Amino acid sequence: MNDRPSAHPTGVTRLSGITPSGQVQLGNYLGAIRRWARDNTSGDLYFVSDLHAMTVPHNPAKLRALTRQQLAVLVAAGLPTEALFVQSDLVRELGALTWLLECTCSYGEASRMTQFKEKSNSSTGFRLGLLTYPVLMAADILAQGATEVPVGDDQRQHVELARALARRFNGAYGEVFVIPEATLPPNGARIRDLAEPSRKMSKSAADTSGILSVLDSPDLLRRKISRAVTDNMSRVEYRPDEQRGVANLLDILAACTGTCATDAARDIESYAELKGAVADAVVETLRPVRERTEEILADPAELDRLRAAGAERARQRCAHRLNSALRLAGVG
Incomplete structure (x- = not known):
């Protein structure tokens, strides 16, 4: 299942992520994961974006369990293990790069992100991470040297921010970052909540009666x-x-x-x-x-081994880029 088709054109790296905000559901599988497994090539990378799940109050044990579960689902679906990693396993690298990019980003740019405006207007107790997580997303993209980021319209604005920050950093300090392109993924299945078909099926829905989870019996x-x-x-x-x-x-x-x-x-x-x-x-x-x-979940040692190997590959991919960025910015 992990045999990889022919590679993308030379130099193309495509990056996709999934956030463990709940159990993987049918819409995630039919709309994205199944397609990733079917269409992946040697330039593709996939990661579990567990740090992105921390912009709202969360249960640490549940987040850890969902992260492992999502990684296991990606492996089980047939994604190549050499292309997989967990975001928080690069927390030191991403933390350093996010700080560099935050010092490159203006408050106005961050506060104009649509998701921040919508969610902050509905809550007086929103976390600062809700404002800054698009910069972390930019770090995810730029650290791995991604040239293409398949996203829906709701995330296109975040890729545009990554492009702007990469250009600004390169212009101020020297050429370090690849300028990524946002690409529209192929139209996937648009699965809606069985109990409320006016809304999408969501793994973070409070009411799970209309959600079909991949691991449901x-x-x-x-x-x-x-x-x-x-x-x-x-x-x-x-x-x-x-x-x-x-x-x-x-x-x-x-x-x-x-x-x-x-x-x-x-x-x-x-x-x-x-x-x-x-x-x-x-x-x-x-x-x-x-x-x-x-x-896979019944063999935690093997899952730990796959995860550690993925983390090491991801660190190696970003090490030279991060070290160069730190040095050029005057702190490395």
Whole structure:
């Protein structure tokens, strides 16, 4: 499963991350992780961004457990172990680089980040990390020399900040950092909450009744799907604007079976039949990943070995760049 396809064009390094804010859910797997495993090349890097999960109050033991669990899921899904690492294993390197970049970034730039404006307006007790974490994200990108960062529209602004800081640092002190490009990932499955199909399925949702987690048992997956919100129209047709719940179930079925949602609806006559088909497809899609993840988590010494090896490779990739940046800035 870890054989790697042919490499990107020379010099291209693509970086993607996933934050352990909750258990990996079906949308994460179908929309990103499965594609990473299928399409990765020798220039790709993937990391568990556990430091990013600390911008809100968190339970340390839970964060540690979720980080290990996410790393295990990535391995189980077939991502190459030589391309994986955990962000906090580079905390000293990233801490030093983040400080250099914070001293390059203006308050105005940081406070204009959309996510900061939205979340800080809704809370009077927000953490300073909510303001500065886009600079940490810039450090993640620049430390590894990433040339491409596949992100959705909600994160594109953060990559633009990384580009601006890299240019400014290079201009002030000397050429150190690659200027990364934000790229749009291929359209993945857009999975919505089964209990509230007006919102995306999220691993950080407080109510998990509509969330299908990769590690949920088959029985639990079936129960959650059987309770999925539909409507009273009693027709199985793909009408996302009129029938959000039904359309979401058809999107899930299509993503699991490799067809389109309209085609998936054709031979299904009732909501009960639809839910049964979705349950079967989800259980079988997630079964090998869940079982392999459980095997990996049952061998903590091997997971520790894989994690340590990934951390060492990540440190080696960023060492020369970080040392050069510190020296040019006058502190190394």
